[in-house]
Amino acid sequence: AQDPVRHLFRAGNQDLAPILLLHGTGGDETELIGLAELVAPDHPVLAIRGRVNENGMNRYFNRFALGDFDLESLEEESTWLLAEIRRLAAHYQLDLTKMIVMGYSNGANIGLHIYMSRSTDFAGVVGLHAMQLTSVTDDLQNLTGQRVFLSFGEHDQIVSENNFNQLKENLERSGCQLTIFQNAGGHHLTQAEVNAVKEWFDTTT
Template sequence: MTNSQPLSPFDLDQVRHLFISGDRKRSPLVLLHGTGGDETTLIEVAQFLAPDHPILAIRGRVVENGYYRYFKRQAVGVFDLVSLAEETQWLVAAITGLAERYQLNVADMTAVGFSNGANIAVHALLTQPQVPFQQVMALHAMQVAAITAPQNLDGTLVFLSYGTQDPLISPQNFAAMRDNLLQAGADLSIFQTDGSHNLTNAELQAAQTWFKAQRRDV
């Protein structure tokens, strides 16, 4: 299992990522793509949500049939929990190390994840004692593992979006994830659409409004 301490400079050089400096007085975003995406996929989304904010986008290091992901799965909706634990710790270490390299304030950092990236962001919140972001926009996330003893998330702000016609995320699964976050003490905002497993203008506008309401530097 990987170490949750920051990666060494040599190891960090192996992390495929993209950094956009933006206005360094503003709070940074860390971008976590969906299956098949990479570190460039959510750049336009981030620039819509928070123009001119620093951006750190990290590519998942798992490859499934040529598609990048953040952790392995055995089938659609069936996850490799050993890989999930290892890759969550790796991601936390990578973000922490890269934030130090680029002199980003992790106390002000917001994670923006879609699908697989949203899943690992939520899982990191629930399981990691020193997660390097204090806010999360989890777009089309699902519960990948029930956490019976989650981390204390008092004061952690989470925006969730969910499509009622999403073929990958059942209402029961979304409710279980929501309840797990509430159990941990997270402050949740939920935006529901009648769409599928894709981003919509309405949810991005809702996410932008939520983000502006939390920040003084937008």
């Protein structure tokens, strides 16, 4: 039977840290492949498509409006996604304890949500133009020694500075080693940002 979860796998060099790719709203499992090739060539890559459909656009959880998130859907889809990551990692023999999650926008949001609020074995997260989705309280994980890269554009129409600062503070509280790339851009990726992600991969994996 065909696997109902839309995903893509590139074997790469099995000695390198596997990368999990999570796309932005309207993207799919191919969206960040080119980026992965630039910043972490030869690493094994697994990309999973979000199963929520918003007017024909793939997402990882529902929202009622821009910035107004369906938190029930977020929890349900986080459970689904984490189970699928574990299932596919076992299938492709990927070491979860070495896995780096790299997400853009909606994908960065669910990736960081899972990483910060649930017990996972991931080695780190690259959250590109991510935001804080919930008020993180008791379930904040202890991420001491873990590595997180965040990017933020000061003119982002979706992620406010206040929201980004909340995300940053929560990650600082978790104890992780945080690297931040900030510039005067918007919600899109920039060349300088891609270079910074590459440097992060070169020095941390």
